[in-house]
Amino acid sequence: xxxxxxxCKHFGSLHALQHxxxxxxxxxxxxxxxxxxxxxxxxxxxxxxxxxxxxxxxxVDGVDLTAHRAxxxxxxxxxxxxxxxxxxxxxKTVLDNxxxxxxxxxxxxxxxxxxxxxGYLQRVGLSEKADKYPAQLSGGQQQRVAIARxxxxxxxxxxxxxxxxxxxxxxxxxxxxxxxxxxxxxITMVVVTHEMxxxxxxxxxxxxxxxxxxxxxxxPEHFFVNPQHDRTKLFLSKILR
Amino acid sequence: xSDIFGRIGFLQEGPFAIPRWEAVFxxxxxxxxxxxxxxxxxxxxxxxALALGTVLGVMGASxxxxxxxxxxxxxxxxxxxxLLIQVFMIFNALPMIISGLFIPVITIGxxxxxxxxxxxxxxxxxxxxxxxxxxxxxxxxSQGFTYVGAMRYIIIPQAMRIVLPPLTNQAVSLIxxxxxxxxxxxxxxxxxxxxxxxxxxxxxxxxVLVGLGYFLMCFPLAILARRLEDxxxxx
Numbered sequence: 318x319x320x321x322x323x324x325c326k327h328f329g330s331l332h333a334l335q336h337x338x339x340x341x342x343x344x345x346x347x348x349x350x351x352x353x354x355x356x357x358x359x360x361x362x363x364x365x366x367x368x369x370x371x372x373x374x375x376x377v378d379g380v381d382l383t384a385h386r387a388x389x390x391x392x393x394x395x396x397x398x399x400x401x402x403x404x405x406x407x408x409k410t411v412l413d414n415x416x417x418x419x420x421x422x423x424x425x426x427x428x429x430x431x432x433x434x435x436g437y438l439q440r441v442g443l444s445e446k447a448d449k450y451p452a453q454l455s456g457g458q459q460q461r462v463a464i465a466r467x468x469x470x471x472x473x474x475x476x477x478x479x480x481x482x483x484x485x486x487x488x489x490x491x492x493x494x495x496x497x498x499x500x501x502x503x504i505t506m507v508v509v510t511h512e513m514x515x516x517x518x519x520x521x522x523x524x525x526x527x528x529x530x531x532x533x534x535x536x537p538e539h540f541f542v543n544p545q546h547d548r549t550k551l552f553l554s555k556i557l558r
Numbered sequence: 559x560s561d562i563f564g565r566i567g568f569l570q571e572g573p574f575a576i577p578r579w580e581a582v583f584x585x586x587x588x589x590x591x592x593x594x595x596x597x598x599x600x601x602x603x604x605x606x607a608l609a610l611g612t613v614l615g616v617m618g619a620s621x622x623x624x625x626x627x628x629x630x631x632x633x634x635x636x637x638x639x640x641l642l643i644q645v646f647m648i649f650n651a652l653p654m655i656i657s658g659l660f661i662p663v664i665t666i667g668x669x670x671x672x673x674x675x676x677x678x679x680x681x682x683x684x685x686x687x688x689x690x691x692x693x694x695x696x697x698x699x700s701q702g703f704t705y706v707g708a709m710r711y712i713i714i715p716q717a718m719r720i721v722l723p724p725l726t727n728q729a730v731s732l733i734x735x736x737x738x739x740x741x742x743x744x745x746x747x748x749x750x751x752x753x754x755x756x757x758x759x760x761x762x763x764x765x766v767l768v769g770l771g772y773f774l775m776c777f778p779l780a781i782l783a784r785r786l787e788d789x790x791x792x793x
Contacts, residue, residue, distance in 0.1 A: 365700055367696055367699070367700060390699070390702050390703070390704055391702065393699065393700055393701065393702040394701070394702035396700075397700070397701070398697075398700040400693060400696070400697065402693055404691075404693040404694060404696065404697035405697075406694065406697070406698075406712055406716075407716065408715050408716050408719075417711060417712075418698075418701035418702060418703065421703070421707060421711055422701060422702040422703055422707070423702070466701075470701060470702070
């Protein structure tokens, strides 16, 4: 579903990604873990071309996005992203946040977009907030709306870029529950997170990154119980006290 | 007695004497016609300036090198030369370059203020777009919006709230700047005032009325903008 071949990304003299290879089969729940500055956000943003790789190849759903004149916008319709800072459209109601892109980008009728939007709002437990504006919601509620907005594009792939990092501790759980519920639905998921409990519970594969490289790659058991690299052990010893 | 005359004497003689007012009011049609020309040039000029300003502002805020450079060049050229000379050039130089070209004075006025204020408005629009967080554009394009689509549906509607006050300044200043076409016999309110005052010599009342005319065109715009601002603040 997602294939990265020898991907490098430089920001000036900073090498954020160094020769990364990654293959994510359809339906996999991949969690990317790593210290800050390790390149995990850059990696996930390369999947939908929010960051353009300096070199290498990114193939998503059979389309080479790094090719000249690749239909990036078309592919993005089926690759939804949830951001750390929610990025809801503040001038639109919750319902309009969910229906805007399906209607404008995909040409779905208003009735159809609204019907499925209300379904997803119910799924994230926010049916009664449909007519509110994002500023009237708590952080956790905003992120759940953002997830519903992503789902209303009926994506094949969901990308989560630190979805709980900007939330108050008591709101993290409500968002994680929604993501775990999604993980059980069969969609392909890539999640950058610091939530080890979530990784253990929802992931079927964990990738550990450091200094722009993938240095550990395996099942959650492998990662938490039997990590191979010293860097991973050090990281885990700091995080799991 | 002489004290009272001393105080109201300006109504009996001098530039603001009552007979002069009467003479002006009995020929008010001439000023009225000028006002209509000014209104036409201002409204069509404003439409052109807004259209140009939006397109150039989006180009100027984009990551595309070519369009950005074009917008930059346009803005620098129009902002850094006097409107008066631009209008003069459209009037005199353009027909020399394209021989046989005849542009009606009203059209010259519309092009003149439209292109000039288009440059200023594009800077307002660009600043407004750039004041919207990068995350909004990222969210939009990650949903499959094109750059232009993201601007239209997500960035510009938010930027509008921010740019409304400076945009109103531009609109008001555009209305007043339509008076430059007076130098090419534009038949606008300023020109009508000049001609009228020159013919009869009633400078005082004429310019008071001309000034009032401009005020009556500009002031409602300021009120309208404040209303819009209040309304968009709710959301």
